[in-house]
Amino acid sequence: MGFQRAFLFLVLMCATVMVHSQPADIGHRYTHFLRQHVKGDMTIQKCQGVMGYLELTESDSANCKVKNTFIKANSNQVRAICTGGGTPLGNSLFESNNRFPVVICKHKCKKKTLCQHTHPRCEYEGSSSTRKVVIACEREWPVHYGDDILIV
Template structure:
């Protein structure tokens, strides 16, 4: 009976140790996903003009200093996440990234120049483009670039 309890205790110890080792990598992936969403995702933009870019870049804290260029992807998050799988994306650049099979509605916000300190002025360019993203654990974590939808 004592050997049995020692065996269960040892298994429990390995289980807890395993959770402790795995959880930081999962948390890091979720933090990278949240960072991606903050920087590049806006499901329902209000307008897609210069004022939109100036407002959202300020709200997302991308203006300390003024970021030169940023792209916001619009639509539903499950469609973006699906690019990480074979149903909606394909390997790109030797498998380092995934390219969407379908274009997404996007807004590019480009700093108009001048001071890199706020208030930042941006020029908006709306359009439809394929997205090229990096994924970790099936989650989008980095927007590498977008390509023109043909």
């Protein structure tokens, strides 16, 4: 009888993991999104270090990324935007119903043409606020940061 209980427990645990984990074809995009945009302990003072560590670049080059927004929340709070905590905008985009604290790291260069820096020479400064955010969701999983909406 003990073996049957252990087997049933194992089957139930596997089923639970399968229900709560993202589909395989979305996993990489979801993990990339979290790494790049969700950091609960982010501060403006950490912009230089975190941006350097992540080595974020413009998508079509090795140039320093001009701006990156970090949502100060955990993955479950952000995922909730895709599962009822957001308003659909079309094209898989959802606007969060709630405001989130965010840290925005901007490249210090004001004129892009004068400073086409590549890693590791990127310099960033941070600002923070509380905003609604827009994210792209695929089958109820956040996969892309769309924008932040400043509510005044």
